[in-house]
Amino acid sequence: MDKIEITGGKSLTGKIRISGSKNSALPILAASLLTEEKISVSNIPNLSDIFSMLDLLKSLNVKIKKSKDKIDLTSSTPRSLLAHYDLVRKMRASFLILGPLLARYGEAKVSLPGGCAIGNRPVNLHLEGLEKMGVNFKIEDGYVTGFIDGRLKGATINLNKISVGATENLIMAATLAEGRTIITNAAQEPEISDLSKFLIRMGAHIKGFGTKKILIDGVKKLKSCSYEIMPDRIESGTYILCVFGCGGMVKLENVNNEICNHLIKIFRQLKSLQLKKIDNGKNLLIKKNKKKVELSLIVRTKEYPGFPTDLQAQLTSSLLKTKGRSEIIENIFENRFMHIGELIRMGANIKQIGSKVIVKKCKKLRGAEVMATDLRASSCLVIAALMADGKTTINRVYHLDRGYENLEKKLKKCGAQIKRMKS
Numbered sequence: 001m002d003k004i005e006i007t008g009g010k011s012l013t014g015k016i017r018i019s020g021s022k023n024s025a026l027p028i029l030a031a032s033l034l035t036e037e038k039i040s041v042s043n044i045p046n047l048s049d050i051f052s053m054l055d056l057l058k059s060l061n062v063k064i065k066k067s068k069d070k071i072d073l074t075s076s077t078p079r080s081l082l083a084h085y086d087l088v089r090k091m092r093a094s095f096l097i098l099g100p101l102l103a104r105y106g107e108a109k110v111s112l113p114g115g116c117a118i119g120n121r122p123v124n125l126h127l128e129g130l131e132k133m134g135v136n137f138k139i140e141d142g143y144v145t146g147f148i149d150g151r152l153k154g155a156t157i158n159l160n161k162i163s164v165g166a167t168e169n170l171i172m173a174a175t176l177a178e179g180r181t182i183i184t185n186a187a188q189e190p191e192i193s194d195l196s197k198f199l200i201r202m203g204a205h206i207k208g209f210g211t212k213k214i215l216i217d218g219v220k221k222l223k224s225c226s227y228e229i230m231p232d233r234i235e236s237g238t239y240i241l242c243v244f245g246c247g248g249m250v251k252l253e254n255v256n257n258e259i260c261n262h263l264i265k266i267f268r269q270l271k272s273l274q275l276k277k278i279d280n281g282k283n284l285l286i287k288k289n290k291k292k293v294e295l296s297l298i299v300r301t302k303e304y305p306g307f308p309t310d311l312q313a314q315l316t317s318s319l320l321k322t323k324g325r326s327e328i329i330e331n332i333f334e335n336r337f338m339h340i341g342e343l344i345r346m347g348a349n350i351k352q353i354g355s356k357v358i359v360k361k362c363k364k365l366r367g368a369e370v371m372a373t374d375l376r377a378s379s380c381l382v383i384a385a386l387m388a389d390g391k392t393t394i395n396r397v398y399h400l401d402r403g404y405e406n407l408e409k410k411l412k413k414c415g416a417q418i419k420r421m422k423s
């Protein structure tokens with residue numbers, strides 16, 4: 001297993017090119033199952049989660065041609081509509097193939113994703129929504145088998161809880177359903193809008209994406225299209241917090257206006273951090289003021305447009321050397337604090353009380369041998385290591401490779417002392 005070694009204490013200066021969004025690319029790749037015509041997608045990040053999705057699609061007879069950041073996909077009828085446990089267990093987003101398979105073939109058997117390091121993560125909302133569209137489900141031996149005689153039926157679906165994945169699965173299913181589907185209390189994340197814009201290019205009729213009420217009028221067939229994936233806002237936010245923690249000045253390239261506005265808004269309480277949109281929002285300038293500022297924040301993770309749970313761990317580590325007392329409250333996942341113990345081993349002055357973390361300035365942050373436990377906990381440890389005195393070795397970096405393309409190269413170019421040790 002690879003390790004990453006970081007010698008901290010350096011500020012960051014330079015440019016970082018932001019990759020395509022992982023959380024946008026995954027549902028869009030799954031949506032290639034909705035047509036037998038060729039789909040071309042560009043700005044795809046080179047990440048292990050993307051490879052997991054491609055392996056799953058290949059097992060369903062999707063022909064894939066990949067060159068650099070572009071992928072062509074052609075989905076011919078598979079011999080079996082089974083998504084095996086071995087392929088699904090690696091990544092929860094695999095469950096996003098359920099809606100497209102049911103919409104196109106009227107049946108599917110998909111392994112239940114099960115729990116993960118950050119909590120239980122059920123799929124009841126996906127299944128209840130699809131049941132409203134006429135699907136009969138059977139759950140047996142860890143698999144969900146869905147079946148409908150004929151086409152899915154448009155339905156009005158109110159999600160009891162806001163879910164990004166359920167909203168995506170239901171939008172995809174509804175594109176080929178008979179009649180109108182209305183999803184209320186839908187997730188409003190930009191990745192939902194990206195998926196919707198892609199499906200519209202394929203010929204789908206979707207309105208209201210980016211709001212809580214999405215309307216989809218089903219069509220009989222979807223067609224070939226080309227699409228460029230949006231930039232990754234969580235990768236962008238992570239590098240902003242690297243600069244906030246370490247100091248320096250970095251230009252983020254290849255972002256967009258909406259992402260810039262969102263990031264400027266969610267980080268507005270970080271008083272010593274300057275974020276400035278440049279080049280019409282294509283790039284974002286990050287600068288940390290040298291003057292030490294005391295901060296006492298209360299940050300609650302929330303669905304978009306609130307503070308993303310995917311940046312909670314990184315925010316915690318970026319505050320470890322800031323004077324003041326901050327509270328970070330996790331509202332989306334019940335167990336997203338696996339990084340806390342590792343940060344304490346590095347000297348962090350933090351305490352977890354239920355779903356709340358209290359962060360105070362630590363006496364000294366020291367490098368240590370630590371273990372990554374999930375994707376965002378890993379980047380949180382990278383930030384702490386960049387800020388710490390001495391050397392940190394991060395084990396189990398395969399978690400990082402799920403969601404950060406060329407992280408070491410990008411940070412090294414900005415002056416970080418970071419290297420990967422292959423095992």
Ligand code: UD1
Binds near residue numbers: 022124
């Ligand atoms: C997506 C993102 C993930 C992000 C999360 C929340 C992808 C590939 N992953 O995950 O990075 O952290 O959104 O922004 O886009 N829930 C239920 N029943 C369900 C589904 C969800 O109770 O059927 C709950 C979950 O346990 C969680 C909450 O709803 O508490 C939000 O989860 P959801 O938005 O579905 O997360 P994902 O789509 O899995």
